[in-house]
Amino acid sequence: DGGIxxxxxxxxxxxxxxxxxxxxxxLNHDAMYWYRQDPGQGLRLIYYSQIVxxxxxxxxxxxxxxxxxxxxxxxxxxxxxxxxxxAFYLCASSMDRVLKxxxxxxxxxxxxx
Amino acid sequence: AQTVTQSQPExxxxxxxxxxxxxxxxxxxxxxxxxxxxxxxxxxxxxxxxQEAYKQQNATENRFSVNFQKxxxxxxxxxxxxxxxxxxxxxxxxxxxxxxxxxxLIFGQGTELSVKP
Numbered sequence: 016d017g018g019i020x021x022x023x024x025x026x027x028x029x030x031x032x033x034x035x036x037x038x039x040x041x042l043n044h045d046a047m048y049w050y051r052q053d054p055g056q057g058l059r060l061i062y063y064s065q066i067v068x069x070x071x072x073x074x075x076x077x078x079x080x081x082x083x084x085x086x087x088x089x090x091x092x093x094x095x096x097x098x099x100x101x102a103f104y105l106c107a108s109s110m111d112r113v114l115k116x117x118x119x120x121x122x123x124x125x126x127x128x
Numbered sequence: 129a130q131t132v133t134q135s136q137p138e139x140x141x142x143x144x145x146x147x148x149x150x151x152x153x154x155x156x157x158x159x160x161x162x163x164x165x166x167x168x169x170x171x172x173x174x175x176x177x178x179q180e181a182y183k184q185q186n187a188t189e190n191r192f193s194v195n196f197q198k199x200x201x202x203x204x205x206x207x208x209x210x211x212x213x214x215x216x217x218x219x220x221x222x223x224x225x226x227x228x229x230x231x232x233l234i235f236g237q238g239t240e241l242s243v244k245p
Contacts, residue, residue: 055237060232116233122171122172
């Protein structure tokens with residue numbers, strides 16, 4: 016079955032460490048997105064990519080980095096520069112131009128310890 | 129910049145009754161798309177309903193329907209015959225119809241709906 020896989024489901028990080036969240040899709044979607052979810056703030060866009068080897072900053076990109084070397088994969092690195100990284104992270108993809116909404120992954124809960 | 133506002137952080141409804149969740153948005157564009165997503169306790173985001181701004185007819189999906197008022201920039205969700213499984217966080221979202229905007233979804237803050245037996 017086609018879908019988006021995020022791993023791991025739960026992730027713990029020590030302060031000062033970088034950590035990478037995985038996002039893989041087999042839907043043949045062109046566009047992929049990373050969102051951060053905090054209580055009371057909805058989902059905020061971190062980075063997005065419309066095509067392989069190209070990506071753009073979203074509203075809260077500081078302290079994060081991404082790559083898009085393959086159509087299927089869009090990993091997110093949370094760097095030590097991100098001051099408050101504890102959050103729920105959601106990855107999504109969409110078939111560009113069709114605009115039928117997103118397919119979401121099941122999310123990764125990152126906790127800084 | 130577009131914004132989406134959900135003014136009801138929490139709502140509750142009795143099983144089998146009807147509830148309406150409010151959403152307003154701000155944009156200067158004429159072509160765009162609006163969505164309602166559901167996030168149950170599992171935290172999996174599920175698309176509930178979608179509306180194209182150029183369509184005057186309100187979208188309907190089974191027990192879910194919207195009241196789209198383009199001039200007022202309002203997009204409310206009505207859930208009829210509420211069921212316990214409707215208990216979830218509901219997000220309203222906006223997407224520009226302009227291609228170079230990247231298909232980004234802009235979300236509201238969410239409304240937490242509890243359906244009580």
